[in-house]
Amino acid sequence: MAITTGDALIVVDVQNDFCEGGSLAVPGGEDVVPVINGLVQYCESRQIPMFFSRDWHPENHISFKEQGGPWPPHCVQGQKGAAFHPELYIPSSAAVISKAASPDKDAYSAFDGTELLEMLRDQSILRVFICGLATDYCVKSTALDALKEGFEVFIVTDGIKGVNVQPDDSSRALEELDQQGAWLTTSYEAVEF
Numbered sequence: 001m002a003i004t005t006g007d008a009l010i011v012v013d014v015q016n017d018f019c020e021g022g023s024l025a026v027p028g029g030e031d032v033v034p035v036i037n038g039l040v041q042y043c044e045s046r047q048i049p050m051f052f053s054r055d056w057h058p059e060n061h062i063s064f065k066e067q068g069g070p071w072p073p074h075c076v077q078g079q080k081g082a083a084f085h086p087e088l089y090i091p092s093s094a095a096v097i098s099k100a101a102s103p104d105k106d107a108y109s110a111f112d113g114t115e116l117l118e119m120l121r122d123q124s125i126l127r128v129f130i131c132g133l134a135t136d137y138c139v140k141s142t143a144l145d146a147l148k149e150g151f152e153v154f155i156v157t158d159g160i161k162g163v164n165v166q167p168d169d170s171s172r173a174l175e176e177l178d179q180q181g182a183w184l185t186t187s188y189e190a191v192e193f
């Protein structure tokens with residue numbers, strides 16, 4: 001199913017800390033970049049709205065181990081690890097959605113505590129194509145929220161990668177998304193030649 005007018009592209013957390021050499025590197029995280037760049041170019045040429053979320057934590061964020069959380073410090077506001085991957089193509093027309101930006105609250109979903117829903121509604125978006133990092137956390141949570149809000153949801157399976165704390169976490173996440181009504185698609189199917 002190709003991306004078309006009335007759709008939006010949501011690119012979740014393609015940031016240095018989730019890629020090779022980052023503090024919370026997702027195995028092969030950087031491999032999504034060329035796939036996503038293809039989608040972004042396709043969307044740019046068709047004036048499809050695009051939303052790039054970023055994990056945007058303060059230094060003392062509740063999700064960090066030293067604060068009793070599950071994760072090593074990552075995506076600290078303004079630091080290199082929080083920057084988008086240097087090869088990720090972000091058109092100037094795209095919206096950047098910062099999340100989990102206050103110390104005492106974590107947010108995996110790009111909808112949680114952000115203006116994303118309002119922006120999608122303002123633009124009369126009905127279907128969202130979702131790609132990025134990580135499959136088993138922020139992609140999953142963003143997609144579940146999109147489903148709850150009534151969007152038709154397409155997960156671009158070659159444009160996502162998972163942390164896999166347990167080896168099958170990503171496949172379980174995709175199963176759950178499938179059960180909840182999301183479509184699993186590929187970047188090949190998402191663009192129409």
Ligand code: VGL
Binds near residue numbers: 108
């Ligand atoms: C994420 C773990 C911690 C994600 C964010 O973007 O999937 N995962 N913070």
Ligand code: ZN
Binds near residue numbers: 055074075
């Ligand atoms: Zn985080």
